[in-house]
Amino acid sequence: xxxxxxxxxxxxxxxxxxxxxxxxxxxxxxxxxxxxxxxxxxxxxxxxxxxxxxxxxxxxxxxxxxxxxxxxxxxxxxxxxxxxxxxxxxxxxxxxxxxxxxxxxxxxxxxxxxxxxxxxxxxxxxxxxxxxxxxxxxxxxxxxxxxxxxxxxxxxxxxxxxxxxxxxxxxxxxxxxxxxxxxxxxxxxxxxxxxxxxxxxxxxxxxxxxxxxxxxxxxxxxxxxxxxxxxxxxxxxxxxxxxxxxxxxxxxxxxxxxxxxxxxxxxxxxxxxxxxxxxxxxxxxxxxxxxxxxxxxxxxxxxxxxxxxxxxxxxxxxxxxxxxxxxxxxxxxxxxxxxxxxxxxxxxxxxxxxxxxxxxxxxxxxxxxxxxxxxxx
Numbered sequence: 001x002x003x004x005x006x007x008x009x010x011x012x013x014x015x016x017x018x019x020x021x022x023x024x025x026x027x028x029x030x031x032x033x034x035x036x037x038x039x040x041x042x043x044x045x046x047x048x049x050x051x052x053x054x055x056x057x058x059x060x061x062x063x064x065x066x067x068x069x070x071x072x073x074x075x076x077x078x079x080x081x082x083x084x085x086x087x088x089x090x091x092x093x094x095x096x097x098x099x100x101x102x103x104x105x106x107x108x109x110x111x112x113x114x115x116x117x118x119x120x121x122x123x124x125x126x127x128x129x130x131x132x133x134x135x136x137x138x139x140x141x142x143x144x145x146x147x148x149x150x151x152x153x154x155x156x157x158x159x160x161x162x163x164x165x166x167x168x169x170x171x172x173x174x175x176x177x178x179x180x181x182x183x184x185x186x187x188x189x190x191x192x193x194x195x196x197x198x199x200x201x202x203x204x205x206x207x208x209x210x211x212x213x214x215x216x217x218x219x220x221x222x223x224x225x226x227x228x229x230x231x232x233x234x235x236x237x238x239x240x241x242x243x244x245x246x247x248x249x250x251x252x253x254x255x256x257x258x259x260x261x262x263x264x265x266x267x268x269x270x271x272x273x274x275x276x277x278x279x280x281x282x283x284x285x286x287x288x289x290x291x292x293x294x295x296x297x298x299x300x301x302x303x304x305x306x307x308x309x310x311x312x313x314x315x316x317x318x319x320x321x322x323x324x325x326x327x328x329x330x331x332x333x334x335x336x337x338x339x340x341x342x343x344x345x346x347x348x349x350x351x352x353x354x355x356x357x358x359x360x361x362x363x364x365x366x367x368x369x370x371x372x373x374x375x376x377x
Contacts, residue, residue, distance in 0.1 A: 189308035
């Protein structure tokens with residue numbers, strides 16, 4: 001297999017092979033010296049570049065004496081610049097001597113290229129090393145991508161493994177019912193709050209929620225908040241302000257002192273204000289893990305108590321769910337019912353998920369060890 005072959009299905013074995021070949025390629029370079037071979041490669045590239053550039057023009061019927069002389073002059077310049085201690089320097093001189101002719105044929109250039117083969121062999125050692133190095137880097141990168149893919153596979157297998165023993169007959173309504181009662185109550189209370197309370201009170205509530213990361217309301221921008229805090233329209237409920245924003249300027253002058261400012265502030269944030277909902281206050285179904293739900297209930301209690309204290313009572317049964325010994329069993333059953341596809345259910349039923357998970361972890365460990373064993377180059 002050459003360095004240009006595609007990465008194999010086993011990147012570890014491929015890295016081992018490339019590492020061995022790189023060591024041998026490096027030894028072949030060190031036998032002559034990296035710097036000396038680089039100097040030789042520069043002269044070789046320059047010399048063969050002249051051959052390539054002039055060959056067609058000076059051979060056979062295409063040649064003319066002026067072009068031939070120019071060609072020989074350029075070759076002479078290259079040879080004159082060659083240091084005496086350059087590897088195989090005499091080869092270039094011999095090639096230049098062979099090109100001291102009045103007319104040229106294809107065979108002349110063929111002969112010169114044959115003379116340069118020992119030089120090409122030495123220069124090729126650098127090229128071989130560089131190709132191997134590129135293949136090594138590509139394979140190592142592929143290994144890192146495979147580790148990333150395995151991380152995703154392991155996470156999915158861990159999820160399926162945890163759900164494989166889920167009790168599909170578990171009474172999940174014992175979780176769903178209190179959660180739905182709370183969600184319905186908080187949605188109704190929040191709707192009443194945003195429709196009936198002064199807009200500045202709603203904004204104050206939203207600003208306070210910035211301190212509660214588990215209650216993820218989008219914050220009002222500073223300009224809108226300042227307007228509602230500092231100007232009389234902030235005393236109106238949001239639906240009234242949205243209605244005002246749709247009035248004509250002349251009609252609006254009967255309701256507010258600064259119609260242009262209201263139209264600007266409320267009109268540009270109409271989508272935001274009109275889209276406020278209790279979604280950040282609701283609890284998802286299936287519900288979160290017990291620890292997450294417990295913390296979320298604490299933050300929701302503080303949040304809901306600010307605008308609907310009575311609704312907080314509906315949260316207590318939800319928080320109590322997390323203290324049930326069978327919470328995770330009921331939750332896992334809910335997840336299987338709600339989230340798993342038919343294909344995933346069939347996989348849980350027919351496949352040995354635990355064995356697949358163990359094999360995936362072993363593959364990842366092998367790749368991670370190889371990544372540490374084969375350093376960046």
